[in-house]
Amino acid sequence: MDESGPLLKIENLNVRFSHRGKSVHALRGIDISFYKDEIHGLVGESGSGKTVTATSIMGLLPRPSAEIISGSVFYKGKNLLLMPEDELRTYRGRAISMVFQEPAKYLNPAFKIGGQIEEMVMLHMGLSKVAARARARELLKLVGLGRDGRVLDAYPHELSSGMKQRAMIAIAISCNPDFLIADEPTTALDVTLQKQILKLIRTLKNIENMGVLFISHDLGVIREIADRISVIYAGKIVESAGKESLFNNPMHPYTRLLMLSIPDVRHRGRKLATIPGQVLDTTSTPEGCLFAPRCPLAEQRCFSLTPELVEHEKGHLAACHFAGKSWNL
């Protein structure tokens, strides 16, 4: 495989959910490339399509309500979306694996933590029971739970939520994945724990050389963890850039407004910037830029002409007619 090429590439992904004759256009042509050894942050409001992006990669979209209209997800030259379920299963959880928001929901309450890790490595890596035990011990040590055998023989309810999330991460990285998807892994945690988990993910990325997709609604968290950031709005990537570039020079008004709406201690008493209106109703498909109805800069062409996601500076992409020009909100 070409080392410089992307590890995983999503091209023009369109996903629609239908239920009782109503349909919701969740993703409207997503293009993202993920590279090895890079943490890619995906930030957006609820309902913007963050989790749908993740579940499409994993092949976990709920069927039959979800329908992939077009697009492909390439991993090592193969399109995961066209892969038969048996073959996909050899990738899922092994080469590509995922950490979810609420660890308590995804750990089986009836099995010990050690057993749940062993199951993974026995299934995917074909280890013997003894080798699996050793691997589980090693993994728990890696995520900072390994001081003694306590956690290995503990049931999920005996762990605190931070420890559970660490255990989830241990399971996710148990088969040395190439690519890890972390879907709001710290949202349910206290800030002090959040900091530790973020640090852990970064450390593990460095050890395992994984590509990471880190999903969050919190721009602060994304700023802390990501190397590269994509901003998603109403099922479309509106801006994508390296962290420094994005924060120093946001090109899309939505990105800029998101940044301004975070309270800053240095500007106490100043009004927070707000984004008027609500996130676009995903049942409709308007012409033009999807953000136009909420955008303070919007002019006539924004409502008729759809801006493409194009590169304005090296590695800095934005989908806005005003990108690359100077503007003020």
Added chain:
Amino acid sequence: MQCRNIVKIHRGRGVEGERHGFRAVDNVSIEIERGRIFGLVGESGCGKTTLARAILYLDPPTSGSVLFDGVELGSLKPPMLRKYRKRMQIIFQDPHTALDPRMTVYDSLSEGLINIGVDKARRDKKIRELLDRVGISSTYSRRFPHEFSTGQRQRIVIARALTMDPEFLILDEPVSNLDVSIQAQIINLLMDLKKDLNLTYLFISHDLNLVSYMCDVVAVMFGGRIVEQAPTEALLAHPGHPYTRRLLASIPGGTEASGFAYSEESLYKQPDTEPDKEKEIFASSSANLVASDACPYYPYCAQGDSECKNSAPLLRELSKGHVVSCYKNSAGQEPEGIERTT
């Protein structure tokens, strides 16, 4: 609004019928001046919400007294207490559970007004005004909660709290469930309301960044106790308690965004590195009715020594209005582990 030595013990029974007591709030005294925003931060389970409920006498405190406008709430008979409680309202985190799904917005808002005997014409006028004020079109007043988005529901909850013309509002994580853009709208709304209606807030949150943005005075709570309290500027400039410093260090993107840089390692010790110590503390705090002797932060503190273990530090004044409960910090001394970047 004054609280003196509030203690709240949750009692329960264990599997074998043994009695348990858990000191959720331990000897907390706070004073909130009229027209101010008082912030209360701490992690989940530290007693923030329990304190809020105790202040309103929704769950009367086990001991201690709450003074509102100079009157002790504990001494009031239920009808009088209801009268006082009308002047104090609380807004909870989750607007989905706070509104009755079977009641229209109009019904939800008029319920309280009917109870205090406001006639229909005045009710209608008031509800229209309040919905207008919180940014919900009054033509929507016949709709049900499920027809609104989370942000709109929180606005309705705020409007409902305002029907009683309160002077004092407790905001218990009012924006934690909201997206950032909606969060900003609600924060702006709360700030406007405070100014226009001359309200006093007790703002509870786990987000120190948000609390320091909004509040005049901030109290940091840990393990049921206030470990530090100061005017916001003083707290940010000279955080005296190791837990406060750890919170500051944990603000995501904070090192870049707020100009504070703390080295995490010097402030925090992984509790699982010493499970025995952790167990000991856990056992002593949850099973005993007697206050634990040790500083509540001792198991997590990198600077803790035998002094901290044997007796909990009391709140000491560092500068005017700035109190801290830690042996390791004396006035004017720059605490360890801080590098100022700006």
